Amino acid sequence: MIYAIVLTAIKALRRDRAALALSFMLPVAFFSIFAAIFATQHNSTPKISLIVVDQDQSTASHQLVRALEHEASLIVSERPAPKNKVAQPDYTAATAEASVKSGDSQIALIIPRDFGKNPISFGSSDGSPSIQMLNDSSDTIAPQMVGGLLQKVGMSAMPSVMAQKGSEFTGQFIGGFTPQQKKRMEENLAQLKEQEKSNPDSDTSSASGGGVIAVQSRSVIGEKKNLVCFYAAGIGVMFLLFTASGSAGSLLDESDSGTLDRVLSSHVTMTTLLAGKLAFNTLLAFTQLVVMFVWAWAVFHLDFHNHLAGFVIIGLCTAFAVAAFGMLLASMCRTRAQLGAVSTLLILTMSALGGSMFPRNLMPLAMQKAGMFTINAWAIDGFTKVFWRDLPVSALAPQIAVLLGVGTALFLVARRLARRWEFS
Amino acid sequence: MTLGGSMATVLAAPVSTALPLEVTSLVVSFGAVKAVEGVSLQLRAGECLGLLGPNGAGKSTVIRGIVGRVLPDAGTIAVFGFSASSKAAREALGWIPQELAVYPRLTSSENLFSFGRYHGLSGSKLAEAVAWCLDWAALQDKADELAKNLSGGMKRRLNMAAGIIHRPRVVLMDEPTVGVDPQSRIRIFEMIENLRAQGTSIVYTTHYMEEAEQLCDRIAIIDHGRIIALGTKEDLVHNAFGSRSQVTARFAGTSPEIAAWVERRGGRISGPNAEFSIENSTEVVALLKDAADDGLELADVSLHRPTLESVFLHLTGRELRD
Incomplete structure (x- = not known):
């Protein structure tokens, strides 16, 4: 009987590619990243x-x-x-x-x-x-x-200086x-x-x-500052990515239920629909950030209200970029299971490389450079500039430009991929 | 709309006599599979036109082609003379898909408000439309109930209401009674009759011949992506059988001799019954006498006019529910 149960489970797992990917690829990907950080980088x-x-x-x-x-x-x-x-x-x-x-x-x-x-x-x-x-x-x-x-x-x-000083001391003693x-x-x-x-x-x-x-x-x-802003930014961005990809997955649900077809048969075009979803997911992500930083202010005494302008700007840019990332993942995947597997793999990898789990300045140079290809790194840098370095909003220009640019590019790719839903 | 691949040409300005819906030589392929092969339809004002066919016949694909959810390879579709992709056509068309295409975590009225907004309604017009739809679907007391908590029949009615929230003049219904109990089906029929009474033109797809007979003025029988017959029920039966009637007989036992005898007499076995087509009702007597003479024991016999099922069988050699 146990044999039958094991056999059934093996067959089911073999046909669930998403679960297979999570079971084997994710641990290997993570092992590789952390091995690269800690173990194999003797020369870098x-x-x-x-x-x-x-x-x-x-x-x-x-x-x-x-x-x-x-x-x-x-x-x-x-x-x-x-x-x-x-x-x-x-x-x-x-x-x-x-x-x-x-x-x-x-x-x-x-x-x-x-x-x-x-x-x-x-x-x-x-x-x-x-x-x-x-x-x-x-x-x-x-x-x-x-x-x-x-x-x-x-x-x-x-x-020579050492010898001279040493002899002078010796002379004094003897x-x-x-x-x-x-x-x-x-x-x-x-x-x-x-x-x-x-x-x-x-x-x-x-x-x-x-x-x-x-x-x-x-x-x-930073002498009198609170390191909590690093954790709020790092952990916050990682969970924003998860939330955004989950929320964007509603597209897949609506496609499955036929609601997407019905919506697209009305006055709503695919571009309008995706833009609406992007706006919602951006607001959702930004609200999540607000909750996290307000909590950090209330419980961990983060100096929140003195950095409001910078927070709003970098927060909205981050929210926009992660929302677009979620849209891209949803439009890439065919099923919720696929979305779950791909998003977990990508987000955890991005978070590890981008400094959400481990400070980037402690990573080897090559890893630090790789981290610059992640939304996490740019967002964390932006929040650090605001809350840690007290830099003016103008100093956020590189982070704003990159996050908005990446978000726009990801959205355009998502729109291109979403063509498959326009005509079934 | 003139369609050739992804190209579409806007039709000339509509004329007042334009039909609510006119489909001409529609072709839709999915890869190498041709789902619809040259379908032509004309829906008249206030008419309910049935699309009757088995599962996979191409009914839903025709409907999805009309609402622009599949890209036809060829053919023209006009709604009151307008290109089907035009704003005017979209406003005139309502689509009730086979799937329960509503938001499960929204209430009935929230669903209707959402779909109303998607169709460009707002303000008091939207509120009036939602109220009318809730009344039409008899869901007033379920207005604040989450869609996922509604019964199967109620979900179907909400699904229908969402399709007509913008009060279209042409409604395409794709098997709206799938999976509902008889009581809900009767309620849905009443909703459809209500729409018809207001002059709405309807295309109704189904694989239930009883529904087609009861609701539709004309019926198009569709099989393998082609319309193989079109007309009123009487036309279809007459064209297929003339004035002939059907005798259904059930004999005691199931021996091969019975099947052989039925075949010799020009009939066919359908389940436990044998079916014969006769020109004159007096032929029944001769048929029964022959059976008795050949030693067959008759258990039951009935004489009736052929049904749409018989027409489909006659035209395709298959039963509607095969």
């Missing part, structure tokens, strides 16, 4: 975009900057990318801070004047000038990575060197400096240990 670990402002312009600061530039996990820039092929001036402390605030760079290091006079700090009270590290408090990993790398290059990129020892020390230091000059990029490991570069970290954004 997430890189940190770092601005360096060298106010010192000393030999030591130059050595430090060059050493940072050679770190594989950092993308170091001292000036913004050229605009219209015109080179831009070097970053200042102010422009570097603005860049971190706007999210263009993750970290900025300000190397202060006189850093080169005393770059290595042995002990806390030796008067070494501190490098300032400006960061975004939403990113808890990048500051730690940059801090660690700074110490590493400090020890490896400036061996009551001074003999003239013979001093002479030999100076000869060796001169030789070491010559080596550095002849091979400035060498990654010579100093034998000295315990040397550190003094760093003062400062969050330039």
